[in-house]
Amino acid sequence: MQLSKQNFQERTDKVYDAIVIGGGAGGLSAGVYLQRYLLSSLIIDKGKARSFWMQELHNYLGLPPDTPGRTLLKHGKDHYLSVGGDLLNAYVEEVVEEGDIFVVRVKIGRQDSIYAEFRTKYLIAASGIIDNLPFLDDMQNVYEYAGYNLHVCLICDGYEMADKKVGIFGKNQRSLEVAFSLGWFTPHITLFTQDMFDVTPQFRQRLEDYGYELIEEPIEKFIGENHQMTGVQLMNSSVVELEAGLISMGSQYHSGYLSSIDIQRQGENLVTDKMCRTSHPRIFAIGDLKVGLNQVVIAAADGALAATGIWQDIRREKGVKPRLDKIDSSFSLVS
Amino acid sequence: MQLSKQNFQERTDKVYDAIVIGGGAGGLSAGVYLQRYLLSSLIIDKGKARSFWMQELHNYLGLPPDTPGRTLLKHGKDHYLSVGGDLLNAYVEEVVEEGDIFVVRVKIGRQDSIYAEFRTKYLIAASGIIDNLPFLDDMQNVYEYAGYNLHVCLICDGYEMADKKVGIFGKNQRSLEVAFSLGWFTPHITLFTQDMFDVTPQFRQRLEDYGYELIEEPIEKFIGENHQMTGVQLMNSSVVELEAGLISMGSQYHSGYLSSIDIQRQGENLVTDKMCRTSHPRIFAIGDLKVGLNQVVIAAADGALAATGIWQDIRREKGVKPRLDKIDSSFSLVS
Numbered sequence: 001m002q003l004s005k006q007n008f009q010e011r012t013d014k015v016y017d018a019i020v021i022g023g024g025a026g027g028l029s030a031g032v033y034l035q036r037y038l039l040s041s042l043i044i045d046k047g048k049a050r051s052f053w054m055q056e057l058h059n060y061l062g063l064p065p066d067t068p069g070r071t072l073l074k075h076g077k078d079h080y081l082s083v084g085g086d087l088l089n090a091y092v093e094e095v096v097e098e099g100d101i102f103v104v105r106v107k108i109g110r111q112d113s114i115y116a117e118f119r120t121k122y123l124i125a126a127s128g129i130i131d132n133l134p135f136l137d138d139m140q141n142v143y144e145y146a147g148y149n150l151h152v153c154l155i156c157d158g159y160e161m162a163d164k165k166v167g168i169f170g171k172n173q174r175s176l177e178v179a180f181s182l183g184w185f186t187p188h189i190t191l192f193t194q195d196m197f198d199v200t201p202q203f204r205q206r207l208e209d210y211g212y213e214l215i216e217e218p219i220e221k222f223i224g225e226n227h228q229m230t231g232v233q234l235m236n237s238s239v240v241e242l243e244a245g246l247i248s249m250g251s252q253y254h255s256g257y258l259s260s261i262d263i264q265r266q267g268e269n270l271v272t273d274k275m276c277r278t279s280h281p282r283i284f285a286i287g288d289l290k291v292g293l294n295q296v297v298i299a300a301a302d303g304a305l306a307a308t309g310i311w312q313d314i315r316r317e318k319g320v321k322p323r324l325d326k327i328d329s330s331f332s333l334v335s
Numbered sequence: 336m337q338l339s340k341q342n343f344q345e346r347t348d349k350v351y352d353a354i355v356i357g358g359g360a361g362g363l364s365a366g367v368y369l370q371r372y373l374l375s376s377l378i379i380d381k382g383k384a385r386s387f388w389m390q391e392l393h394n395y396l397g398l399p400p401d402t403p404g405r406t407l408l409k410h411g412k413d414h415y416l417s418v419g420g421d422l423l424n425a426y427v428e429e430v431v432e433e434g435d436i437f438v439v440r441v442k443i444g445r446q447d448s449i450y451a452e453f454r455t456k457y458l459i460a461a462s463g464i465i466d467n468l469p470f471l472d473d474m475q476n477v478y479e480y481a482g483y484n485l486h487v488c489l490i491c492d493g494y495e496m497a498d499k500k501v502g503i504f505g506k507n508q509r510s511l512e513v514a515f516s517l518g519w520f521t522p523h524i525t526l527f528t529q530d531m532f533d534v535t536p537q538f539r540q541r542l543e544d545y546g547y548e549l550i551e552e553p554i555e556k557f558i559g560e561n562h563q564m565t566g567v568q569l570m571n572s573s574v575v576e577l578e579a580g581l582i583s584m585g586s587q588y589h590s591g592y593l594s595s596i597d598i599q600r601q602g603e604n605l606v607t608d609k610m611c612r613t614s615h616p617r618i619f620a621i622g623d624l625k626v627g628l629n630q631v632v633i634a635a636a637d638g639a640l641a642a643t644g645i646w647q648d649i650r651r652e653k654g655v656k657p658r659l660d661k662i663d664s665s666f667s668l669v670s
Binding site: 025028029032033035036037038058059060061062063064065067071072075076079082083155158159162180181183184185187210274292293295297298300301302303304305308311315320 | 360363364367368370371372373393394395396397398399400402406407410411414417418490493494497515516518519520522545609627628630632633635636637638639640643650655
């Protein structure tokens with residue numbers, strides 16, 4: 001059921017089989033599978049999954065190719081609640097390991113916050129990442145286009161940028177390297193440093209060899225209408241026409257709550273095995289948080305894997321007990 | 336485009352980037368990703384993917400939990416064709432490796448068959464498995480219930496069988512072991528041997544300890560109405576009431592076309608790495624054919640992985656060439 005400030009205390013004495021941190025595609029899929037394995041689960045969602053920002057999913061099999069990410073999330077949430085899962089909108093501050101149990105400390109509500117603790121045997125870290133966006137004085141101007149034709153994922157949206165004039169917005173020279181992959185889709189590439197960093201003469205020459213343009217003047221704002229970005233206006237008032245954008249400014253990883261737990265990482269990603277189990281046997285990591293390709297359908301599959309891994313563990317441990325009494329005699333030959 | 340006996344010859348001179356064998360969830364997802372990477376692809380589908388038989392997908396995130404498998408496949412096929420993929424309904428007889436190219440020999444049409452060859456750099460084996468069904472004189476009687484409440488997958492449908500009287504239909508003693516996993520969901524279990532095999536006294540005792548019933552009398556037919564099986568009628572005319580069934584008779588693996596190619600297997604499954612690449616560097620295997628959990632959403636994710644692996648390979652090989660000519664000057668500051 002949907003938990004809230006009003007009713008969450010009904011669940012604070014419970015030890016869940018699994019708490020899933022994050023209610024994106026991965027977390028919801030895990031939740032559906034956990035419930036269908038007759039395990040108890042709680043999804044704690046701070047809102048705004050990465051796919052929430054995607055105005056059109058173009059490559060999620062089974063959904064029409066213009067389905068908004070939030071539609072997928074809405075369906076998934078309804079699905080999860082329909083199979084009896086618990087869902088709480090809250091922010092996870094810390095996870096503490098106490099013997100065989102994890103204590104999950106959350107803050108409920110941004111205003112008049114309440115602090116609460118939930119307990120679980122297994123943990124699924126499904127809290128993902130969120131993309132850094134260009135920082136302008138008027139951030140509303142960025143939100144106007146981000147997730148529309150101002151993309152954050154080359155794998156997802158390279159196709160949408162094919163043969164278009166695309167601007168790449170980086171945070172350092174290395175982040176601009178994505179230009180050479182974007183070059184697979186379009187030769188019309190302009191890179192923006194926003195005067196935040198310098199690039200080497202060698203890199204400058206390489207861009208020239210490929211025919212890519214480098215603009216170092218800071219950006220005043222994105223221009224366009226109806227969420228379709230058509231260019232950027234620079235601080236010097238000149239305008240660069242564009243047909244799409246690719247933001248390559250890195251991401252925030254939402255895994256700070258695991259800081260007290262020793263767990264293997266590769267960069268900021270959590271290392272997992274084929275069932276999405278981390279180096280901690282009772283912590284699984286799925287979706288963008290784990291090492292691997294960041295795709296919505298992969299996060300959903302990860303959820304199935306992690307939930308199955310947990311079910312296999314618990315089933316092995318608890319087992320199905322032999323019964324000395326024979327089963328209900330009505331379950332026999334009747335005629 | 337949809338290929339047929341009439342127009343397939345337009346494509347027989349072409350060397351595709353990838354041919355996908357199998358048009359189920361895995362193959363269609365791979366196809367969508369391949370096309371969106373601007374690669375050329377052909378899906379060869381013999382029809383009747385495993386999910387085609389599933390009357391209700393209950394755990395595919397984003398689709399309402401009663402969506403028929405064929406709806407997912409229909410959406411996926413439309414999606415694939417909308418991004419320019421080629422699709423041919425045909426049966427793959429053989430794949431032959433000729434240098435850097437695979438020649439895929441197909442039979443088009445069950446009647447007045449035409450034989451044709453297609454060429455590709457990469458191959459994705461997505462042809463999956465099909466479940467063996469109980470063999471009765473009247474197979475129509477089996478089809479009446481299979482995929483409704485006569486299930487083939489415990490992982491998928493254990494939840495649907497919770498606390499129900501479930502019959503398990505096995506092909507040997509080992510296949511009946513699934514009872515102890517099904518026991519997680521329901522204690523009301525009857526196992527049927529159909530007098531096709533014997534079980535050991537130890538196994539018999541174990542069933543008794545768990546309170547499961549063993550019926551060795553052959554089955555005459557399933558009974559029920561509106562695709563809901565309500566029991567079985569035995570050859571001796573007695574009736575066993577059931578509320579659901581689980582078929583555990585193994586599967587046919589559709590990978591005979593690979594018989595001339597040396598490739599690592601584990602049992603009948605193909606062994607793959609994290610990107611679904613087999614031991615052959617240009618053959619990928621996805622979905623139920625590969626080692627791993629058989630789930631529709633996992634097959635769809637596998638498609639994304641395999642297509643991405645192929646794109647990375649081809650991109651590395653072909654690259655994006657530096658251009659000595661500067662790009663179109665209109666892609667510059669304009670005001």
